[in-house]
Amino acid sequence: MNEGTPLHTGTFSRSALFSGIAAEKHAEILNSGRRTLLESGETLFFEGDPAVRCYGVQRGRLKLGKLHEEGREAIVRYIHPGEITAAVAVFCAKDYPATAVAVGPSEVISWDRKTILELMTAYPPLAINMLRTALERLDDIQNRYLELQAERVEQRIARAVLRIMRQSGRKTEEGVLIDFRLGRRDLADYTGTTLYTVSRALSNWEKKGWVASGRERIVVTDPHALVAFAETG
Amino acid sequence: MNEGTPLHTGTFSRSALFSGIAAEKHAEILNSGRRTLLESGETLFFEGDPAVRCYGVQRGRLKLGKLHEEGREAIVRYIHPGEITAAVAVFCAKDYPATAVAVGPSEVISWDRKTILELMTAYPPLAINMLRTALERLDDIQNRYLELQAERVEQRIARAVLRIMRQSGRKTEEGVLIDFRLGRRDLADYTGTTLYTVSRALSNWEKKGWVASGRERIVVTDPHALVAFAETG
DNA sequence: CGACGCATTGACAGGGCTCAATTTAAGTGG
DNA sequence: CCACTTAAATTGAGCCCTGTCAATGCGTCG
Numbered sequence: 001m002n003e004g005t006p007l008h009t010g011t012f013s014r015s016a017l018f019s020g021i022a023a024e025k026h027a028e029i030l031n032s033g034r035r036t037l038l039e040s041g042e043t044l045f046f047e048g049d050p051a052v053r054c055y056g057v058q059r060g061r062l063k064l065g066k067l068h069e070e071g072r073e074a075i076v077r078y079i080h081p082g083e084i085t086a087a088v089a090v091f092c093a094k095d096y097p098a099t100a101v102a103v104g105p106s107e108v109i110s111w112d113r114k115t116i117l118e119l120m121t122a123y124p125p126l127a128i129n130m131l132r133t134a135l136e137r138l139d140d141i142q143n144r145y146l147e148l149q150a151e152r153v154e155q156r157i158a159r160a161v162l163r164i165m166r167q168s169g170r171k172t173e174e175g176v177l178i179d180f181r182l183g184r185r186d187l188a189d190y191t192g193t194t195l196y197t198v199s200r201a202l203s204n205w206e207k208k209g210w211v212a213s214g215r216e217r218i219v220v221t222d223p224h225a226l227v228a229f230a231e232t233g
Numbered sequence: 234m235n236e237g238t239p240l241h242t243g244t245f246s247r248s249a250l251f252s253g254i255a256a257e258k259h260a261e262i263l264n265s266g267r268r269t270l271l272e273s274g275e276t277l278f279f280e281g282d283p284a285v286r287c288y289g290v291q292r293g294r295l296k297l298g299k300l301h302e303e304g305r306e307a308i309v310r311y312i313h314p315g316e317i318t319a320a321v322a323v324f325c326a327k328d329y330p331a332t333a334v335a336v337g338p339s340e341v342i343s344w345d346r347k348t349i350l351e352l353m354t355a356y357p358p359l360a361i362n363m364l365r366t367a368l369e370r371l372d373d374i375q376n377r378y379l380e381l382q383a384e385r386v387e388q389r390i391a392r393a394v395l396r397i398m399r400q401s402g403r404k405t406e407e408g409v410l411i412d413f414r415l416g417r418r419d420l421a422d423y424t425g426t427t428l429y430t431v432s433r434a435l436s437n438w439e440k441k442g443w444v445a446s447g448r449e450r451i452v453v454t455d456p457h458a459l460v461a462f463a464e465t466g
Numbered sequence: 467c468g469a470c471g472c473a474t475t476g477a478c479a480g481g482g483c484t485c486a487a488t489t490t491a492a493g494t495g496g
Numbered sequence: 497c498c499a500c501t502t503a504a505a506t507t508g509a510g511c512c513c514t515g516t517c518a519a520t521g522c523g524t525c526g
Contacts (some may be wrong), residue, residue, distance in 0.1 A: 062406050066375065068383045074377055091365045096372070120361055127360035128353055132324045134367040139329070141374050142299065144307055148381050149425030150301045153514070184473065192382030196513060199474060208419045215472060215523055386482065417505065426481060432505055448491055448504060 004170035004177055010082030012058045012109065017084060017133065020125035025125050027128070029119055033109040038102040046089040046096040053110040056084045060106020061168070061180055065189070066098045075190040077137070078103070080167055087130065090116060148192055151233065154201045156191045158230035161211070164190075165220050174212060175221035183216045237403035237410055243290045243315030245342065250317060250366065253358035262352055262359070266342040271335040279322040279329040286343040289317045293339020298422070299331045308423040310370070311336070313400055320363065323349060357403055364428050373436070381425055384466070387434045391423045391463035394444070397423075398453050407445060408454035416449045 014176075019024050034053075038044070038060065046052060062079040076098065081087045089096035090113045111119070120127040147156050161178075169176040184195040184202070191198070202218070205211045210222045210229070220226055249257050267286075271277070271293065279285060288295075295312040309331065312318045322329035323346045344352070353360035380389050394411075402409040417428040417435070424431070435451070438444045443455045443462070453459055 066379055068379045074379050074382050076378075084326050087364075088368045091368045092372060117361070120364075121357045124354045124357045124360060127357055127364060128350070131320075131353075131360055131364045131367060134326045134364060134371060135321045138367060138371050138374065139325060141371065141378060145303045145309075145374060145378050145381065146299055146307050148378065151305050183471095192378075195473080196475090196516080197514065199472095200514095203474070213473095219309050279480085416503095428505080429507085431484060433482095433507080436506070446505095 002171035004179075006179070007165075007169040007171060007176065008080075008134070008167055010080055012082050013057050015082035015224065017056070017082075017126070017129045019129060020132060021123055024053075024054055025123065029123070030109060031176050032115055032119065034113045035059075036108050036110060038105045038106040038108065040104050040106075042102045044086075044100040044102075044108075046086045046098055046100075051112070052086070052089045052096075053112050054084060054086045054090045054116060055100070055108045057081050057109045058107040058109060059077075062100040062106065063103050063186070064098060073189050074192065075186060077140070078164065078167065080083070084130070087134065150206055153191070153193045154204075155230055155233050157187060157198055157201045158205075158226055160191045161218065161220065162189060162226060162230055165223070166196065172219070175219045176218070177219045181216040182218060237405035237412075239412070240402040240404060241313075241397075241400055243313055245289050245315050248315035250289070250315075250359070250362045252362060254356055258356065262356070263342060265348055265352065266344045269341050269343065271339045271341065272322065273335055273339075275334050275335045276353040277319075277333040277335075277341075279319045279331055284345070285319070285322045285329075286345050287317060287319045287323045287349060288312075288333070288341045288343045290314050291342055293341075294336045295333040295339065295341075296336050296419070297331060297333050306422050307425065308419060310373070311397065311400065317363070317366065320367065328441075347396070366380075386424065386426045386430055388463055388466050390420060390426065390431055390434045391438075391459055393420060393424045394451065394453065395456070395459060395463055402453070405452070408452045409456060410452045411450070414449040416453060 007030045013026055013030060018029070021029075033056070035058075042185050044055065044062070057079050059081055063079075064076045064079055064083065064085060065073050066076050079100065085098065085100060086098075089098075120130070147159060151159075164178055165176050165181065168179050170179045171177075184198045188195045202211060202213045205226070206213060209227070210220070210225045212219045212221050245261060245416055246259055251262070254262075266289070268291075276290065277295070290312050292314055294314075295318065297309045297312055297318055298306050299309050300306050312333065318333060319329065319331075322331075329447070351364070380392060384392075397415065398409050401412050401414045404410075417431045420431045421428045435444060435446045439446060441458070443453070443458045445452045445454050
């Protein structure tokens with residue numbers, strides 16, 4: 001699963017989060033956090049008030065999900081290296097009923113509420129950068145909200161595949177491979193549909209030669225065609 | 234339209250945005266912005282890079298909408314007094330294809346990118362407070378995203394009415410009145426459905442005695458029943 | 467190699483969108 | 497104050513997309 005070159009790379013310690021902050025301060029900020037290794041499938045919880053922490057992903061990938069009564073789960077987003085998550089849990093006092101599952105072995109750095117607030121007061125650019133990423137996500141989810149309202153399922157699935165591909169694609173000779181285990185069920189939970197509909201869409205695209213898919217594995221063989229479909233319906 | 238007592242009040246100058254900042258600095262921050270009066274129906278645009286500004290609502294109410302090809306509009310949220318909007322336009326360099334329409338006569342204060350960044354660097358709590366509200370909205374829209382995925386339309390409409398009621402309700406002897414012009418079409422754009430479906434839902438609830446509605450006017454006569462319906466389906 | 471989990475495919479039903487025709491209410495100008 | 501205009505709301509009929517359920521196939525991992 002390591003062939004090909006990634007379209008997009010990110011490392012936490014030199015992410016946009018630290019722009020505007022002197023390089024020698026990075027280490028200080030990183031050291032005030034706690035490093036944790038996660039094995040594939042391990043779950044992080046964000047509930048339990050005093051102990052809430054926010055997490056930066058160093059290595060690996062987290063699947064941020066939220067439950068909505070009766071077992072129906074939705075995937076809110078994937079958290080890639082260089083990104084931070086669960087800030088909501090830290091800043092909005094109330095419980096944050098979400099869970100993050102490690103997709104593959106991962107490494108995270110976490111801070112408790114008090115520490116992160118002190119760091120932000122000490123380094124205003126840190127607060128501003130966190131604000132920027134929060135706003136980017138707000139924009140992202142607002143767009144997905146619009147799509148969910150206005151577009152047909154198959155179109156939404158196409159957009160989701162493309163979005164994930166841009167974040168986690170590896171260029172291979174076959175096409176762009178999504179380089180982590182992504183099942184039909186995951187895509188369904190991410191786009192708000194059922195695994196059956198996702199399966200039908202993929203079969204459909206496979207016939208047209210736009211993708212090649214297998215068990216928890218998707219390769220986009222004709223990105224242009226898929227983009228065209230995503231945009232015109 | 235002024236009978237009854239509001240459930241919820243807000244003024245910009247003493248909003249959560251300024252918590253942790255010395256009172257005498259409020260005026261300084263407010264004065265570095267530009268005051269604008271809007272008449273009902275007037276529209277703000279957030280595109281046009283150099284001039285982008287973010288807006289705080291002093292008085293009145295803004296309807297934040299986003300277009301999605303072919304005239305289909307979605308209402309992202311209502312901005313109430315004490316809240317700020319269009320921070321996305323300021324922080325994420327790209328265009329923010331959204332518009333805010335004044336619902337009733339309104340007054341806003343706005344800052345350009347440079348000014349707001351300087352203010353946040355000078356007053357770290359300002360950045361932290363903006364981060365907090367951004368995260369609250371992120372949480373809000375994530376929840377609505379889940380609802381859109383998991384719930385039936387009628388249930389979503391109920392949640393929307395309740396949400397708006399909590400923000401903009403006035404207690405009258407008839408029930409809780411939503412104190413601004415809110416048409417079927419608005420509710421439909423807010424919940425991702427059609428005005429026909431909204432109309433049917435309201436007719437339905439009217440028969441049950443949960444609401445009393447008229448032209449661009451909704452009174453929730455039995456909030457408990459509506460809450461029960463919103464939560465159980 | 468066997469068993470479990472993931473994926474595929476078909477049949478079916480129904481929720482909600484679309485379109486069209488009316489009715490009701492608000493606003494406007496004489 | 498009333499007639500007129502215009503926009504909002506209601507209601508019905510039809511149909512399509514997509515969720516649901518069931519049966520089967522297949523790839524992986526223990």
